[in-house]
Amino acid sequence: MQHTKKLLVAGLLLSLNTLTAQATTYSVTDLGTLGGGDSYARGINAIGQVVGDVYPAGNGANHAFLYSNGAMQDLGTLGGTYSYATGINASGQVTGYSAGHAFLYSNGAMQDLGTLGGTYSYAAGINDSG
Template sequence: MVGPPAAGPRHPRRPVERSRRRERRGPHRRLQRDRRRTVARRRLVRGAIHDLGTLGGSSSTAVAVNERGQIVGHSETADGHRRAALWDRGRAIDLGTLPGDTTSSAVAINNAGQVLVSSYGTTNGAFLWQAGRRTPLRVAGGAVEPVDLNDRGVACGTVTASADGTTRAFRWQAGRLTQLATLGGSYGNAWAVTPTGIIVGSSRSASSPVPQAVFWPAPGR
């Protein structure tokens, strides 16, 4: 009796071809994934990117937003000036300038709707805007450059003395501007304020022109 023919050798798997197919699909899939991520980043409000508009000019820039969705920055006006702007509920609001100035730019907004604004011209100062009211941040004999604002209404920035150009970090709170100490040199600069009122920045010592990172604690701490 003749038995069944011996089974022939099985065809080996072809991992190389499958790997090649994966390689061919790989770039396409990565491209699709990258496109999806790009589209997702643009979905800022209700699934789409939104043009906030201007104050009548041709350009505008947003720099900060709070948890209420209020956005601040600056915009060109119809007469060509740059003004601090607040975008709130689809409306662009001109925050104005200090008396005598022609240019302004918002730098920060907190969750109470207070806006910190730089104002340029004859004063080179700053103000806190809230519900249409401007509260100046001024110092005698110097220019004020604001940089940050927390939810307690504490602002910080840098004062440059008109006489000699030296700079000092400042804290502004409840209508009072206080210049902060340095490491012994003639330079101090503030960059940010924490929710608890700690200010961070840089300063120089009397023996070195190289700035060092520093922080100023909140009053009473």
């Protein structure tokens, strides 16, 4: 009976230590708005780069953005009035959609990914292989 109590207490202490070791802290960062009213984060990678969409000042339509190293960058559009960024990988490649077509933003340029024969396409995420 005494041996069982010692094992139970040891097990509880081990469990408490495990819970304490798993404590995580978080912080909240205001990404800004590029001078407009709202911004929406939609994806983040392991190094803290964030993508989403923002209403930039003077424009009534959303634009995709990339937030990296403390600065927000407007990614533009595929020639239409709007764009939305939905995912980012470890290499900083961004995917989303603009003017009804999926895009890949890489090395400073937005590339139209086209469709599979239809009118519209939408990219929801990107893996680390691009």
